[in-house]
Amino acid sequence: MDNKKDIRLMKGNEAIAEAAIRCGVDGYFGYPITPQSEVMETLMLLKPWETTGMVVLQAESEIASINMVYGGAGCGKKVMTSSSSPGISLMQEGLTYLAGAELPCVVVNVVRGGPGLGTIQPAQSDYFQSVKGGGHGDYKLIVLAPASVQEMADFVELAFDLAFKYRNPALILSDGMIGQMMEKVELKPYRKRWTNEEIKQMHPWATMGKPAERERNIITSVELDPNAFERFNHKLQDKYRKMQEEEVRCEQFNCEDAEYLLVAYGSSARICQKAMELARAKGIKVGLLRPITLFPFPTREIQALLGHVKGILSVELSEGQMVEDVRLTVEGKVKVEHFGRVGGVVHSPEEVVEALERKIIGG
Amino acid sequence: MEVSIKDIIKPENLVYQKSSLLTEKPMHYCPGCTHGVVNRLIAEVIEELGLQQETIGVTPVGCSVLLYNYIDIDWQEAAHGRAPALGTAIKRLLPEKYVFTYQGDGDLAAIGTAETIHACNRGENILMVFINNGIYGMTGGQMAPTTLEGMAASTCPFGRDPERDGNPLSMTEIVATLPGTRYVTRQAAHTAGAVRKLKKALIKGFNNQKENKGTSFIEVVSTCNSGWKMTPVQANEWMVENMFPFYPLGDIKDK
Ligand SMILES: Cc1ncc(C[n+]2csc(CCOP(=O)(O)OP(=O)(O)O)c2C)c(N)n1
Numbered sequence: 377m378d379n380k381k382d383i384r385l386m387k388g389n390e391a392i393a394e395a396a397i398r399c400g401v402d403g404y405f406g407y408p409i410t411p412q413s414e415v416m417e418t419l420m421l422l423k424p425w426e427t428t429g430m431v432v433l434q435a436e437s438e439i440a441s442i443n444m445v446y447g448g449a450g451c452g453k454k455v456m457t458s459s460s461s462p463g464i465s466l467m468q469e470g471l472t473y474l475a476g477a478e479l480p481c482v483v484v485n486v487v488r489g490g491p492g493l494g495t496i497q498p499a500q501s502d503y504f505q506s507v508k509g510g511g512h513g514d515y516k517l518i519v520l521a522p523a524s525v526q527e528m529a530d531f532v533e534l535a536f537d538l539a540f541k542y543r544n545p546a547l548i549l550s551d552g553m554i555g556q557m558m559e560k561v562e563l564k565p566y567r568k569r570w571t572n573e574e575i576k577q578m579h580p581w582a583t584m585g586k587p588a589e590r591e592r593n594i595i596t597s598v599e600l601d602p603n604a605f606e607r608f609n610h611k612l613q614d615k616y617r618k619m620q621e622e623e624v625r626c627e628q629f630n631c632e633d634a635e636y637l638l639v640a641y642g643s644s645a646r647i648c649q650k651a652m653e654l655a656r657a658k659g660i661k662v663g664l665l666r667p668i669t670l671f672p673f674p675t676r677e678i679q680a681l682l683g684h685v686k687g688i689l690s691v692e693l694s695e696g697q698m699v700e701d702v703r704l705t706v707e708g709k710v711k712v713e714h715f716g717r718v719g720g721v722v723h724s725p726e727e728v729v730e731a732l733e734r735k736i737i738g739g
Numbered sequence: 740m741e742v743s744i745k746d747i748i749k750p751e752n753l754v755y756q757k758s759s760l761l762t763e764k765p766m767h768y769c770p771g772c773t774h775g776v777v778n779r780l781i782a783e784v785i786e787e788l789g790l791q792q793e794t795i796g797v798t799p800v801g802c803s804v805l806l807y808n809y810i811d812i813d814w815q816e817a818a819h820g821r822a823p824a825l826g827t828a829i830k831r832l833l834p835e836k837y838v839f840t841y842q843g844d845g846d847l848a849a850i851g852t853a854e855t856i857h858a859c860n861r862g863e864n865i866l867m868v869f870i871n872n873g874i875y876g877m878t879g880g881q882m883a884p885t886t887l888e889g890m891a892a893s894t895c896p897f898g899r900d901p902e903r904d905g906n907p908l909s910m911t912e913i914v915a916t917l918p919g920t921r922y923v924t925r926q927a928a929h930t931a932g933a934v935r936k937l938k939k940a941l942i943k944g945f946n947n948q949k950e951n952k953g954t955s956f957i958e959v960v961s962t963c964n965s966g967w968k969m970t971p972v973q974a975n976e977w978m979v980e981n982m983f984p985f986y987p988l989g990d991i992k993d994k
């Protein structure tokens with residue numbers, strides 16, 4: 377028996393901070409915003425600069441924090457930021473530059489309801505912004521959607537692994553509910569931060585000062601030669617296609633015999649799990665597919681169920697965003713509808729079952 | 740006795756040569772532009788201080804966006820105005836390295852005002868080089884935050900009108916008031932004497948980083964002869980007559 381397990385009760389936001397220190401993050405740069413301020417507050421309380429040497433800095437804005445992330449990522453360091461919807465909107469410029477410069481980093485969005493200043497209550501209305509690029513140009517973020525405090529902790533490391541594997545920013549798309557709720561979480565043991573020598577070996581592109589043996593490293597997203605820039609854009613698309621081939625992650629419940637399917641991620645997936653149980657108790661054969669990666673989207677996994685699934689309800693805390701990707705996936709073969717409460721209102725399992733019966737089964 | 744060219748080209752006769760850190764890439768700047776002179780000086784300073792392996796530069800968006808093509812060190816290219824944020828993180832994560840940013844007036848004193856002020860206010864241990872040519876060179880000569888009253892630009896073709904456009908901004912005096920800045924100076928590069936003084940300031944800006952005592956900030960009052968629609972000589976004269984009274988040269992802070 378492993379008696380060294382470190383199991384705690386904590387908020388999702390606190391789990392992000394704990395996991396960041398433990399997986400050897402070099403720098404966190406952030407700006408306060410509800411409902412995610414506990415991430416930086418926890419880091420500041422834990423003082424990782426005294427233990428692992430991690431840098432934690434409060435920036436003057438989200439624009440500054442994402443550009444600090446760019447500077448750190450360009451040095452091959454493991455750097456991250458977190459924010460909530462309005463702050464993430466401000467980061468879109470930085471994110472497209474990071475994608476264009478092929479820099480790895482992790483960004484956490486603890487989503488709140490919009491548009492505008494909106495509300496501090498949970499929402500899932502930043503789906504389009506997250507999975508379709510968000511800033512200007514043809515690019516994608518790797519998007520992970522945690523549905524528990526445990527996954528908030530685990531996905532920090534996973535997001536860094538994927539970000540460095542593909543030299544691309546990774547986004548943890550959470551929401552105010554997962555960020556604020558407390559759950560049991562098992563924390564991983566501390567891992568050493570990479571030394572500068574290790575970074576030079578692993579990431580030869582990093583700007584760490586130019587030794588005589590190599591050409592100078594340049595981190596940039598400018599390319600004024602149209603043919604060269606077209607080739608670069610194609611290269612990015614190859615990368616995204618490879619992610620689509622190799623990195624899709626999702627979880628399926630009762631899908632083997634399902635006649636109807638709920639597709640939901642994050643906190644909505646938690647609610648849909650209960651909704652599925654309620655529907656099954658009524659004799660409706662319902663399954664739940666929970667995308668863990670929103671980009672790449674579990675296209676093949678959903679298509680594989682279309683032999684027996686007669687209708688799909690996409691359940692999101694939005695006016696209907698992921699439902700568009702489900703429809704693209706299904707290509708009109710079965711009925712796909714959306715259900716979701718917005719503005720910070722959270723749907724109940726009963727509402728989900730009622731919507732399934734009304735929009736899919738009866739409709 | 741006949742003297743051949745071979746007798747003259749000897750190491751002991753050498754008075755000046757191109758810095759070995761300057762690449763063979765032809766510079767894209769307009770002939771007469773101050774950027775080229777300052778780029779060359781930075782290469783010389785890094786070479787003379789022996790800091791090629793230790794330096795990371797950050798380029799802006801503006802005419803000097805491609806500065807990384809000319810000096811043989813590691814570089815990062817920032818989004819418009821964000822160079823001080825990059826510089827902050829690079830220095831904090833690699834505190835033993837020498838870090839400098841290089842920005843125009845639009846980049847540093849308009850879109851990047853917050854990043855500039857806050858990097859200086861935190862006292863980031865970096866050197867910030869500020870090329871103030873009073874105009875947006877790269878985008879074709881629009882009004883800059885530093886455009887002088889009455890000075891014409893493509894977005895104030897009849898001259899800057901403070902009532903409509905606001906007043907020219909003296910960013911260097913502003914950052915000098917911040918406790919985080921250690922060395923704040925305003926220099927130029929239009930004469931041999933000015934170039935020598937600017938080089939001294941740049942050396943100081945790099946050397947200051949050996950001690951973690953705050954930000955070094957060097958403004959270079961510059962010309963953009965293309966944007967100003969003047970010959971290089973006229974531009975220098977115009978700068979001396981019009982820019983220097985509003986942007987006086989000299990050290991503002993040195994502690
Ligand atoms: C977000 C954004 N806005 C606007 C621009 C267009 N732009 C490029 S350079 C520039 C200003 C350049 O002027 P300055 O910083 O003074 O440098 P100079 O070219 O004079 O050296 C502008 C507005 C841009 N690249 N990005």
Ligand code: SF4
Nearest residue numbers: 768769772802876963
């Ligand atoms: S436009 Fe002005 S600042 Fe730009 S290279 Fe030409 S002279 Fe220099």
